[in-house]
Amino acid sequence: MVVLVLLVPTPALAQSPGPSLSGVIDRLRNVVVGLLAGLATLFLTVGGLRYMTAGGDPSQVERAKVALRSAAIGYGLAALAPVLVALLRTVVGG
Numbered sequence: 321m322v323v324l325v326l327l328v329p330t331p332a333l334a335q336s337p338g339p340s341l342s343g344v345i346d347r348l349r350n351v352v353v354g355l356l357a358g359l360a361t362l363f364l365t366v367g368g369l370r371y372m373t374a375g376g377d378p379s380q381v382e383r384a385k386v387a388l389r390s391a392a393i394g395y396g397l398a399a400l401a402p403v404l405v406a407l408l409r410t411v412v413g414g
Contacts, residue, residue, distance in 0.1 A: 341412065349405040353398050360394025363387050 339347075367387030374380035 356398035364391035
């Protein structure tokens with residue numbers, strides 16, 4: 321049995337410059353939008369399930385409405401996150 325060993329030279333690790341403020345702010349915006357949209361979707365699902373299973377119980381219907389309202393606020397904040405980040409960028413000067 322013959323084993324062929326191939327040696328591939330690996331490039332030296334070059335020092336890359338650190339992340340810029342603009343890049344950090346963009347990544348932060350993406351994380352915030354993702355979290356807000358995910359949580360809003362969770363609240364929308366929970367609110368919908370509560371509403372469907374309320375069976376006419378006023379307290380359960382009210383809890384479902386609160387969850388749906390929270391989902392709407394979360395989606396609104398997720399939609400406004402790029403605007404808020406742009407405002408932060410102008411304040412910081414990045």
